[in-house]
Amino acid sequence: MSVWDIARRPPAEQFAVWHDVICRAFVPLTPTRTAVDARGFPARVETRELGTVNRARIDSQPQLTAHGPREVARSDGEYVFVNLQLSGHCHVRHRVGSDDVDAVVAPGQFVVLDTTAPYHLRFDEPWRMLSFRVPHRGLGGRPRPALLGRAVDGGSGTGHVVATLVQALWRMDDDDGTPGAGAADDLERSFTAAVAALLGAGDDEPGHAALRAAVLRHVAAELGDPGLSVASVARRFAVSPRTLHAAFAEHDTTFAAAVRTMRLQRCARALRDPAETATVTAIAARHGYLDPSAFSRAFRREFGIAPRDVRRG
Numbered sequence: 167m168s169v170w171d172i173a174r175r176p177p178a179e180q181f182a183v184w185h186d187v188i189c190r191a192f193v194p195l196t197p198t199r200t201a202v203d204a205r206g207f208p209a210r211v212e213t214r215e216l217g218t219v220n221r222a223r224i225d226s227q228p229q230l231t232a233h234g235p236r237e238v239a240r241s242d243g244e245y246v247f248v249n250l251q252l253s254g255h256c257h258v259r260h261r262v263g264s265d266d267v268d269a270v271v272a273p274g275q276f277v278v279l280d281t282t283a284p285y286h287l288r289f290d291e292p293w294r295m296l297s298f299r300v301p302h303r304g305l306g307g308r309p310r311p312a313l314l315g316r317a318v319d320g321g322s323g324t325g326h327v328v329a330t331l332v333q334a335l336w337r338m339d340d341d342d343g344t345p346g347a348g349a350a351d352d353l354e355r356s357f358t359a360a361v362a363a364l365l366g367a368g369d370d371e372p373g374h375a376a377l378r379a380a381v382l383r384h385v386a387a388e389l390g391d392p393g394l395s396v397a398s399v400a401r402r403f404a405v406s407p408r409t410l411h412a413a414f415a416e417h418d419t420t421f422a423a424a425v426r427t428m429r430l431q432r433c434a435r436a437l438r439d440p441a442e443t444a445t446v447t448a449i450a451a452r453h454g455y456l457d458p459s460a461f462s463r464a465f466r467r468e469f470g471i472a473p474r475d476v477r478r479g
Contacts, residue, residue: 224296238282245301250298254289260277263311276325313364374416
């Protein structure tokens, strides 16, 4: 995690420091002040890594910010930014193909920007946003142009999935501390899957698909938590339990059944592993089954054999 609190610098130095910070934290950018304030240019940037995804929270002042042809040429790597507006408005102009796309992004909306093309951002008031940087390779290649540079509603469809994931993944560190490496990989893949679904989406259905994929990856990383439930996962992803159930409604299995099957399959693999030295009870507890009798009954229903017989076989 890195934090740059520019307000702590002398006022005369603050804007120059801001210019340096945003280039280091994001990609080459050229800011221009649109208001002169005797108090300087107070701003703050905090960044947190999540695998190859760079998460950032930005608080800043009125300005123009350019990622023009010169900045594009100086960029190291190909990325998209998912910028969720928290306060203030962002006026966007983004070159998409041979055209310029213009949009105004209001609080609760977000915009996707492609760093391989020029874009310009204008802020006419103090503003705050969450900005997630995703490599093109994490999306499976260059993003489709349909939604680039446009304001996306964070309240419905795939846009809702992406917006809630942005907020939940940012709060994750505040609530639970930094995730372990395996969990971080799963959460990174969940977010990039949702963004990829957004950029290829034509209706609301991919939103549920992206949420389901994200939830399953989270569950796979947290199978040892006996408190794993619809309520706890819905809180993690900042969606309602009803929305979570809806994400599984078009499939043959419910959320609870998916969790049970994943746990039992993990246990079965461990029991078949000749290098595994833990007891059956310990293996069950490791995957969220604290009651040995309940585990044995569930295992028999799933596989038609007792856990101990799998180990003996």
